[in-house]
Amino acid sequence: MFNRMLSAFGIGGPSVDTVLDSPYAVPGQAVTGQVRVQGGSADAEIGQVVLSLVTEAEGDHAAEFSRLVVRQGVRVPAGELVAIPFQLPLPWETPITAVGGSPLPRMAVGVRTELVIAGAPDKGDLDPVQVGPLPAQNKVLDAFGQLGFSFRDTGVEAGRAPGVAQELGLRQTLRFAPPAQYAGRVDEVELTFVAGPHELCVLLAADRRDGVFSPGGDTSGQFRLSHQEAQVTDWASLISGWLAQAAERRQVNPAFGGQPAYGQPGYGAHQGYDHPGQQQRGPGMGGMLAAGAAGVVGGVVLGEVAEEIFGDDE
Template sequence: MFKRMLSAFGIGGPSVDTVLDSPHAVPGQAITGQVRVQGGSSDTEVGQVVLSLVVRAEDENDQDLLRLVVQQGVRVSAGRLVSIPFQLTLPHETPITAVGGTALPGIGVGVRTELVISGAPDKGDLDTVLVGPLPSQDGVLDAFGQLGFSFCGTEIEAGRLPGVPHELGFHQELEFFPPAQYASRVHRVRLTFVAKPDRLHVVLRPGAHAAPGTSGHLQLSHEEAQGTDWAAAISGWLTQVAGQGSANLAFAAQPGQLQGHHEQQRGLGMSGMGMGGSGMGGMGTGGAGMGGPGMGGPGMGGVLAAGAAGAVGGMVLGEVADEFFGDDE
């Protein structure tokens, strides 16, 4: 009786350890591993073994991306080890937490294991998953590096973007300082990805005090995104936002208001523009030396890694781009 009572308070009861086959993943990918339950001093009936995929951001409560009951009714004998294999598929909207294998500051995604014993959940620690960008997102990020943007941080914002189908009730913002020639007119640029199995939504917004109508929204297939000249598209948008206070026509149409924010957004589907691949080349204005293909500059791995190391505030480390932006995502 005394042992059963101690077990109910977590004393002498089973312990749990979750082991991931790999800590690296991309949105939409399945991660695999094992939940290892080590028996305590007495036999225990575990009602449920539950896995949660959790996003954690600075100064924010943990947000559950998904929950999965791995197994029910598990009897764990005293002193015995029970291993339970699992497979957990990341939602396509999972925030990016690493680029080039380097973790971004201020945000994390992890797997939390929960044993439910006698109806009471016992939550374990987070096992970190480094979520890298999809290839279609990678091209956008690399263009930011080519153009001379500097990574300054990332946040999780509650609410949904208008005109964009969301699976989750929140979205990630990647924030950048613009190139030096635009710094006096555009304080920051915020980038949001909303990925789906077959499409990618890319939303660009200036800083908090930007004029209405200066946000840009483009949706296209993952294949089209990989063939798009993002450097030209982004530079054209930024030039018009800085110089005219209005969005690049390539990102124009269908204004709407972001929930919880007093600003406007515009969006246009890719199919109506004939903008796949080389068709994007004419979008950039070419202003301020920020042309499209063939221009030099660091990849996004160098820019984000510099921010992750604390080297932000307008500094882009071109010489370390290749080191940080290797093949490891």
């Protein structure tokens, strides 16, 4: 994206430019491309070529969540171009930065290039990657749009959700205003995905208190399904049923008995939900974001979003 001189070599030293084959990806895929090092006025030795994935986290700082040493011991002859191909896997829990082609406000993921020279890192360019949802995640997001939720915002928080195995030490939350019929009973619903190679865990929380999920609590829900199950589940019915019971429990908090209920441990965990749900018609998440985020994003292109978020970090 940007051809940068390597400061460790001073004026006349080599420069680095990372070129991605595509700036679009989904979690679990690999971002591919080349790190191109253009030789300067003299031969140069580079100890390591390192790529990392970074995102904007709470506290307005760039949080690194994956790191890969692409090549060690690279000699760059004067005036010559050395191209180093790479495959950088995106973790399954990589934050989503766009849905249906609409960027999420204040969300970005970037590939940062570092060249380690004489034991010290020298930052290269930072290239944005637009991360879309997995097909199973898209089914859940579409259900939110169909049910009449209004998208508010999203962010990345440090820490792990209790009771859920996670690879990364951070999680993304998407916040929604509930459908109009719940006004006065539920102010906000938070959605968090924890994806893996074989299954998707969907965490829901109504009016989450103290910034903490409470699995099995009065207004929390946890649903764990395989990717195949999640793609044929009637999420609109599932989420609507959970929200209705969450709203009721906020008022009367009845004791549970008998079979696991919405939000209790065991509900939705490996119990199937493999019945094909009829796809409901509605605006979907992409349309909801296009309307809700337009005033925040205002047509800002991918590179400009990343520059705004990561500009001070480069």
